[in-house]
Amino acid sequence: MKFLAGCQGPCITVVVPAHHPGAQEGSRKALVHALVRTAGEQMNRGKFAGQAAELLAPLEEIAQESGVKAGGAGFAIFRSPEYTARYYLPDTPAKSPVEKLVIADHFYLTPFVADAFAPHDFFVLGLSIKKLRLFSYVNGECKELPLPAAVPASLDAAGGFDKPDHDLETRSASGPSTGIMRGVRVGTLSDREKFPEYLHHFFEIVDRGLKPTLDGKPLLLMGVHEEVTAYRRAAKHAHILSADCVGSIDVLTLPDIETRAAKACRAHHQLIGEHILAEYQEMPDRGRTLADVPAVVRAAGEGRVHRLCVRTGAQVMGPSGEDLVNTAVAETLRAGGEVFMLQENKMPETLPLAAILRY
Numbered sequence: 209m210k211f212l213a214g215c216q217g218p219c220i221t222v223v224v225p226a227h228h229p230g231a232q233e234g235s236r237k238a239l240v241h242a243l244v245r246t247a248g249e250q251m252n253r254g255k256f257a258g259q260a261a262e263l264l265a266p267l268e269e270i271a272q273e274s275g276v277k278a279g280g281a282g283f284a285i286f287r288s289p290e291y292t293a294r295y296y297l298p299d300t301p302a303k304s305p306v307e308k309l310v311i312a313d314h315f316y317l318t319p320f321v322a323d324a325f326a327p328h329d330f331f332v333l334g335l336s337i338k339k340l341r342l343f344s345y346v347n348g349e350c351k352e353l354p355l356p357a358a359v360p361a362s363l364d365a366a367g368g369f370d371k372p373d374h375d376l377e378t379r380s381a382s383g384p385s386t387g388i389m390r391g392v393r394v395g396t397l398s399d400r401e402k403f404p405e406y407l408h409h410f411f412e413i414v415d416r417g418l419k420p421t422l423d424g425k426p427l428l429l430m431g432v433h434e435e436v437t438a439y440r441r442a443a444k445h446a447h448i449l450s451a452d453c454v455g456s457i458d459v460l461t462l463p464d465i466e467t468r469a470a471k472a473c474r475a476h477h478q479l480i481g482e483h484i485l486a487e488y489q490e491m492p493d494r495g496r497t498l499a500d501v502p503a504v505v506r507a508a509g510e511g512r513v514h515r516l517c518v519r520t521g522a523q524v525m526g527p528s529g530e531d532l533v534n535t536a537v538a539e540t541l542r543a544g545g546e547v548f549m550l551q552e553n554k555m556p557e558t559l560p561l562a563a564i565l566r567y
């Protein structure tokens with residue numbers, strides 16, 4: 209995304225939605241050809257007329273590829289004088305890519321920001337007192353991993369760790385600290401008064417045992433609410449994702465986990481954006497905030513925008529016909545700033561952009 213933001217125009221962006229062979233909307237190959245033809249007509253009428261043939265030739269070649277004709281996931285084509293690429297797009301029931309053609313000085317990047325900058329490489333910890341499960345999540349795919357030797361597989365198994373001071377099956381804390389489980393004998397784990405202490409200590413052992421495997425990567429928690437909350441209290445891992453997946457891990461299949469993890473990583477990005485917007489609203493130094501769209505575009509072009517919140521779906525057309533919201537996004541990314549897409553109900557309709565400046 210940052211590379212695309214820095215490409216010099218003219219920039220052609222073609223978005224092609226997902227397609228299944230035999231669908232009523234017709235051939236996707238025909239759709240790509242139609243979009244390329246429309247792009248040629250637009251360019252020949254405007255300031256890019258002299259570059260039309262050279263720029264459009266690679267798009268025609270993409271339209272001929274067998275993968276385009278066969279159908280499948282949606283994709284975006286990016287073409288500039290120095291760069292040509294096709295990227296496949298996530299396709300979820302709540303958010304499917306729609307057909308789009310944009311010719312401008314910048315690539316059309318705004319619709320792809322949320323997915324591009326959401327976490328794509330993290331671990332998922334399935335919390336259950338009966339059986340912990342650990343997964344790696346990379347670019348939408350989950351793979352179950354064996355638990356490290358230092359991690360007990362269940363609450364019962366945790367009784368065999370850190371003996372003799374930590375015997376979870378027979379002991380409870382006699383004081384306020386659960387760091388060392390010395391104290392009175394309480395019988396079994398069914399003792400409701402002592403169960404939260406057992407659970408807390410169990411998750412402390414798990415958190416400590418996972419540290420070498422996680423190696424600083426983010427961790428997504430998945431489980432029932434009580435266990436997720438208890439793990440957050442016990443854990444010292446600094447990179448637990450803000451969003452949780454609430455629900456029993458015991459009944460989830462691998463595809464279920466992939467779907468929930470993908471939704472959670474987008475929610476995590478959204479939550480960070482909401483915190484940035486709150487920071488913008490509460491900043492005492494209003495000289496470091498901007499909301500006027502043309503002013504944000506100028507500041508972004510000067511490399512002054514540190515963080516930019518964008519209201520999803522917002523468009524402000526400039527005199528040249530280019531979407532100024534997208535221009536602000538591209539210029540912010542080009543200069544190393546951060547961009548966060550917020551849902552429509554999280555930003556006022558009158559506030560398409562909210563920028564925090566570096567200076």
